[in-house]
Amino acid sequence: MNFRNTRITQLLKIKYPILEGGMAWAGTSILAAAVSNAGGLGTIGSGSMDRQLLTQEIKKIKTMTDKPFAVNIMLLNPYAQELVETVIEEKVPCVVFGAGNPAKFLPLLKENNVISMAVVSSENLAVRLERAGIDAIIGEGMESGGHIGDVTTMVLIPKLMDCLSVPLVAAGGIADGRAMAACFALGAQGVQMGTRFLASKECQVHEEYKNKIIKAGIRDTVITGEKLGHSARVIRTKFAKRVCELELDCPDQAEEMLVGSLKRAVVNGDVEEGAFMAGQCIGLIEQVESVKDIIEKTVFHAEKIFCGGQEV
Amino acid sequence: MNFRNTRITQLLKIKYPILEGGMAWAGTSILAAAVSNAGGLGTIGSGSMDRQLLTQEIKKIKTMTDKPFAVNIMLLNPYAQELVETVIEEKVPCVVFGAGNPAKFLPLLKENNVISMAVVSSENLAVRLERAGIDAIIGEGMESGGHIGDVTTMVLIPKLMDCLSVPLVAAGGIADGRAMAACFALGAQGVQMGTRFLASKECQVHEEYKNKIIKAGIRDTVITGEKLGHSARVIRTKFAKRVCELELDCPDQAEEMLVGSLKRAVVNGDVEEGAFMAGQCIGLIEQVESVKDIIEKTVFHAEKIFCGGQEV
Numbered sequence: 303m304n305f306r307n308t309r310i311t312q313l314l315k316i317k318y319p320i321l322e323g324g325m326a327w328a329g330t331s332i333l334a335a336a337v338s339n340a341g342g343l344g345t346i347g348s349g350s351m352d353r354q355l356l357t358q359e360i361k362k363i364k365t366m367t368d369k370p371f372a373v374n375i376m377l378l379n380p381y382a383q384e385l386v387e388t389v390i391e392e393k394v395p396c397v398v399f400g401a402g403n404p405a406k407f408l409p410l411l412k413e414n415n416v417i418s419m420a421v422v423s424s425e426n427l428a429v430r431l432e433r434a435g436i437d438a439i440i441g442e443g444m445e446s447g448g449h450i451g452d453v454t455t456m457v458l459i460p461k462l463m464d465c466l467s468v469p470l471v472a473a474g475g476i477a478d479g480r481a482m483a484a485c486f487a488l489g490a491q492g493v494q495m496g497t498r499f500l501a502s503k504e505c506q507v508h509e510e511y512k513n514k515i516i517k518a519g520i521r522d523t524v525i526t527g528e529k530l531g532h533s534a535r536v537i538r539t540k541f542a543k544r545v546c547e548l549e550l551d552c553p554d555q556a557e558e559m560l561v562g563s564l565k566r567a568v569v570n571g572d573v574e575e576g577a578f579m580a581g582q583c584i585g586l587i588e589q590v591e592s593v594k595d596i597i598e599k600t601v602f603h604a605e606k607i608f609c610g611g612q613e614v
Numbered sequence: 615m616n617f618r619n620t621r622i623t624q625l626l627k628i629k630y631p632i633l634e635g636g637m638a639w640a641g642t643s644i645l646a647a648a649v650s651n652a653g654g655l656g657t658i659g660s661g662s663m664d665r666q667l668l669t670q671e672i673k674k675i676k677t678m679t680d681k682p683f684a685v686n687i688m689l690l691n692p693y694a695q696e697l698v699e700t701v702i703e704e705k706v707p708c709v710v711f712g713a714g715n716p717a718k719f720l721p722l723l724k725e726n727n728v729i730s731m732a733v734v735s736s737e738n739l740a741v742r743l744e745r746a747g748i749d750a751i752i753g754e755g756m757e758s759g760g761h762i763g764d765v766t767t768m769v770l771i772p773k774l775m776d777c778l779s780v781p782l783v784a785a786g787g788i789a790d791g792r793a794m795a796a797c798f799a800l801g802a803q804g805v806q807m808g809t810r811f812l813a814s815k816e817c818q819v820h821e822e823y824k825n826k827i828i829k830a831g832i833r834d835t836v837i838t839g840e841k842l843g844h845s846a847r848v849i850r851t852k853f854a855k856r857v858c859e860l861e862l863d864c865p866d867q868a869e870e871m872l873v874g875s876l877k878r879a880v881v882n883g884d885v886e887e888g889a890f891m892a893g894q895c896i897g898l899i900e901q902v903e904s905v906k907d908i909i910e911k912t913v914f915h916a917e918k919i920f921c922g923g924q925e926v
Binding site: 424444445451452454455457458460483585607 | 736755757763765797799832916
């Protein structure tokens with residue numbers, strides 16, 4: 303098993319097959335540059351950005367790295383179309399789509415030599431996107447943080463392997479080399495980590511956010527928005543439990559509470575009204591480390607597992 | 615990575631580190647004998663049995679195999695105490711506890727040389743049971759069928775590895791050698807499969823049950839009983855969806871619908887009022903095979919993954 307030269311490292315021209323998950327507010331150009339400089343694929347999480355904000359972030363990251371990087375575009379963002387145009391104008395090497403079907407954008411991206419990937423939580427969308435010309439698929443299990451589907455990584459990745467020809471990246475529940483090795487055993491040629499990079503030195507989220515990740519156990523997340531049609535995994539707080547309770551009887555009030563809640567967590571560390579999106583692997587993360595250490599330890603550990611316990 | 619000689623094969627004196635999950639009604643002596651004869655650990659799922667019924671099943675399996683086997687005891691069963699006594703009287707090699715804390719039974723079992731294991735969905739119970747003298751822990755992710763917790767296999771197994779000294783078995787989402795290899799990469803020394811054995815030739819469940827597993831996709835399960843305090847993953851049917859709907863407004867009615875619903879699925883293949891317990895890996899199972907083929911293909915495939923694609 304090769305963890306350094308895979309279909310994903312070849313496609314993306316990166317050193318290690320580790321992608322930064324697309325994280326609105328938390329996935330800044332600073333964090334993305336750190337991931338790219340460490341040999342992974344840094345990803346600007348464009349979230350609800352418009353053209354102007356994204357352009358700024360892209361110009362910023364170009365001053366910090368000459369390595370490939372990506373922009374994640376949430377298809378629920380009303381500015382999605384103009385963000386795709388921005389990516390092309392700015393000659394961003396790669397775009398990752400989330401929360402929808404990006405098929406209509408794929409021909410234009412291909413014409414402009416932008417690599418396209420999409421995050422999926424089921425095989426149906428993945429197969430449709432492969433037919434539409436996507437370059438790679440990121441399968442994301444429901445143990446992941448933020449917006450999620452309902453199938454776990456252990457089941458989703460082999461299913462996608464059985465259905466797809468394009469390269470496959472595994473996401474959801476991956477915080478160390480053991481999970482990277484496991485995902486490769488399941489058939490993935492790369493992994494995506496989000497939560498693990500939140501607890502990195504270079505990540506710009508509020509200290510309270512990082513503290514919560516370090517302290518939490520594997521059972522300390524809840525899923526908000528399940529009844530509202532947009533499930534998202536967040537750290538269990540009084541606020542998150544209150545949202546879950548309100549979803550059934552007062553869905554409008556729950557929706558209102560969620561508006562701006564991620565930003566409040568990221569920017570202000572607001573424990574009263576912030577939604578701290580994170581995956582179940584918070585329970586495996588014990589310290590804030592540099593992005594470089596996270597990436598290298600993960601790859602080395604995965605290699606060690608496959609080399610029968612010998613040092614590499 | 616060794617898939618034939620592990621702490622689990624040594625503890626249980628079995629050929630392959632594959633355990634049959636404890637399945638009420640479906641885990642008969644016939645299926646358990648087939649699993650043990652094929653080199654795994656067959657498991658009689660005692661479910662709601664009393665002493666007399668379990669004694670019959672144990673006497674029956676002894677006529678079919680001379681290999682080690684286990685009895686699974688659900689601690690919610692009011693006859694749990696007498697089933698423990700039965701296991702000891704009948705000199706059953708191994709007992710697996712589910713749905714509760716079996717600490718009080720462990721000294722007696724140890725005195726009588728019965729190996730004890732327990733299915734857990736969090737590290738807290740696992741650590742308490744290790745202190746109480748359990749011989750091995752089975753960590754079960756929430757992609758599993760039947761009664762489940764809330765953490766996925768990808769996250770639960772590494773966490774348990776970090777907390778435990780006793781041997782560890784992974785369960786939840788495992789239907790083939792890819793998942794077996796993945797679970798070993800995460801740190802397990804054995805795997806438990808339930809759903810995969812439901813779709814075996816030797817399994818005595820109604821043909822409709824097997825058909826449903828073969829036809830289903832990875833998203834074709836739902837969790838019933840979540841609001842009632844006993845979450846169980848079942849195949850998505852009209853019945854299952856109706857139970858989920860009623861749980862909130864008419865919990866008593868939902869409870870009543872669930873009584874006897876597993877038996878109706880197993881014995882009668884009753885699609886109208888049966889609960890077809892099964893894990894998300896139904897979406898990876900495409901044919902009914904013999905237990906021997908299932909076990910050997912799983913081990914051979916896992917070995918192949920770790921041997922860099924060479925035939926073994």
